[in-house]
Amino acid sequence: MSSRALTSDCSSCFGLCCVLLPFSASSGFGVDKPSGRPCHHLTDSDGCGIHATLREDGWPGCTVFECFGAGQQVSQVTYGGVSWREQDNLGEMAAVLSVMRQLHEMLVHLDEAERRSPDPAAAAARAEITELTAADPESLLLAEIDRIHERVGDLLGAASTRVRRAHHAARDRSRHDLAGHCLSGDHRGWSFRGAVLIRADLRAADLGEADLLGADLRDADVRGCDLSNTLFLAQPQVNAAIGDATTVLPAGLERPRHWTAAQS
Numbered sequence: 001m002s003s004r005a006l007t008s009d010c011s012s013c014f015g016l017c018c019v020l021l022p023f024s025a026s027s028g029f030g031v032d033k034p035s036g037r038p039c040h041h042l043t044d045s046d047g048c049g050i051h052a053t054l055r056e057d058g059w060p061g062c063t064v065f066e067c068f069g070a071g072q073q074v075s076q077v078t079y080g081g082v083s084w085r086e087q088d089n090l091g092e093m094a095a096v097l098s099v100m101r102q103l104h105e106m107l108v109h110l111d112e113a114e115r116r117s118p119d120p121a122a123a124a125a126r127a128e129i130t131e132l133t134a135a136d137p138e139s140l141l142l143a144e145i146d147r148i149h150e151r152v153g154d155l156l157g158a159a160s161t162r163v164r165r166a167h168h169a170a171r172d173r174s175r176h177d178l179a180g181h182c183l184s185g186d187h188r189g190w191s192f193r194g195a196v197l198i199r200a201d202l203r204a205a206d207l208g209e210a211d212l213l214g215a216d217l218r219d220a221d222v223r224g225c226d227l228s229n230t231l232f233l234a235q236p237q238v239n240a241a242i243g244d245a246t247t248v249l250p251a252g253l254e255r256p257r258h259w260t261a262a263q264s
Contacts, residue, residue, distance in 0.1 A: 023061060070100035116163050199218070203224050210231065
């Protein structure tokens with residue numbers, strides 16, 4: 001599966017995230033909506049009627065979300081191009097989309113592990129997960145997703161250790177609550193896996209080869225920060241952070257449109 005297939009392509013999707021996913025006003029989605037009910041901004045052509053003004057209209061949650069290409073995979077492959085509008089199994093489709101998104105996100109990280117520190121075991125896991133993404137709905141729903149997560153987590157942890165081992169003074173801040181902390185300074189090779197970095201100030205931090213897998217970067221200030229060599233930074237994390245034109249991102253990640261208004 002190509003890297004392009006692991007990023008959202010809304011033109012090839014039937015607006016599944018706007019229909020199948022539940023969301024709430026308190027999480028930045030404008031209104032409360034249960035799974036299976038189409039968002040009232042979804043158009044007849046499965047586009048978003050306020051896509052260009054989501055943040056201005058009170059829907060920042062939509063600008064943070066990324067399906068990693070699961071939407072178009074479920075639309076075009078799993079259900080063979082048959083829209084949710086023509087089916088009566090929205091509960092099943094929602095569960096399938098959830099599984100597919102998790103599989104695609106794991107593939108994104110395994111691809112990075114392959115680039116940064118190749119390992120036959122990681123390559124084998126990637127091949128097996130790629131094969132699973134082409135399976136029928138029943139097979140996807142029967143997949144032992146927790147076991148797959150554990151296996152991939154171990155492989156990514158091993159890759160992270162290999163990449164970061166040159167940084168002897170690096171510290172482990174995995175799953176630490178660092179919300180609101182000023183984190184300027186040298187954090188090369190540090191592990192922030194699963195750490196809470198909400199509203200943390202990272203503007204002067206050196207994060208070379210720092211592991212950011214699963215770190216919560218909501219409103220973290222990364223203006224002027226060089227993130228190009230971090231490990232396992234994903235698009236939703238970038239979308240949730242506060243950056244600007246001087247923030248340097250890893251190859252393959254897109255600069256959020258709302259960053260253009262940020263000031264250094």
